[in-house]
Amino acid sequence: MMERKKRFQKEGSIHRPSIIGVIIMKDENNPGEESRLDSSKLPKAVQRLADAMLGIDPAWQLKDWLQNKAEEDLKLLSADLQRETLQAEQRLHRIESLSRRLDVDVKGGDVDLGQKNLFDCFDIIQRGLNISSDSTPDSPYSSNECEEFHPAGMLTNLLPSGETDDPFLAITAQHVLLQIGRLMEENVGVAPAEEIFNHLNERQIEDEEINEAINFLLLQGSIIEIDEDIFILGDE
Structure with a gap:
């Protein structure tokens, strides 16, 4: 009986009682000596881990485990x-x-840059890249003409609540809105997601950016998903 008990302790078992009252760690400064760490000062989870690991491998070292981790x-x-x-x-x-x-x-463009530029269309100090609510009275070009001339005009009236200041997200979202509107006219009032992605991919817009824009527009109520991957324009 004593011989079997000694063999059991030598081989180790995860079912044996806890043996980590102290954890032995080798001292690198004094290779011949060992330092002791009181396990009671360690978090409970670490104590349980050390107990389990020592039950599996008596040579297991907490210091080595910490280093690897x-x-x-x-x-x-x-x-x-x-x-x-x-x-x-x-x-x-x-x-x-x-x-x-x-x-x-x-x-x-064919327009004289001295008469018309980005500042004529947008009050970037007040609204970043968003459209200014006031048009310049002395300018011979209306706000609508600015929109048609300049691609940044697609930001006009996008998300009136001003929920985003990310120009790329705003432009991608506007592309999504325009594409959904076009597809609704061509597909009996609905816009399949596949066609939205195909069109915007042709414009070198990545799927991740399209998904981000769609999710943003859904949260704002600008578009509605009436079926899986089928969208229509919202009321806003």
Whole structure:
């Protein structure tokens, strides 16, 4: 009986009583010595983990586990930061592309830039890229003419409550609204999501941005999903 008990303790078992009154850790500064850590000062979850791991492997070391866990979390954090950095760079690239596109459209127009420019159409100090509520009296061009001339005019009257200051989201949302309106005329009053995505993909707008715009418009009540992936314009 004593021999069987000794063999049981030597081999280890996850069912044996707790043996971590203290946890032994090797001291790197003094390789020949060991330091002791009072397990009662550790969180309960760590105590249970250490108890279970020592039951499986008597040579298990808390310090090694902490080191490995920290390295894994650092790798995950590094990957998250890289992903966030990439997304920020992609977003900046899209905004810069939008800025260049607007600039090219202005320069490529037949209108005298000295008489009409972006500031004639938008009060960017008051509303960012949103349309100003007042037109310039001395300007020979009306607000509607500005909208037709300049692609940024698609922001006009978009989301009157001013819930977003993201220019790319605003433009994508306006594309979605315009496309739903067009599809409703062509498809007996409804706009399938597949056709919305196909049209906007042709304009180099990514699916993620389209989904974000659709979700935003749904929350604002600007569009309504009457069936799965079937949309109509809302009352707003």
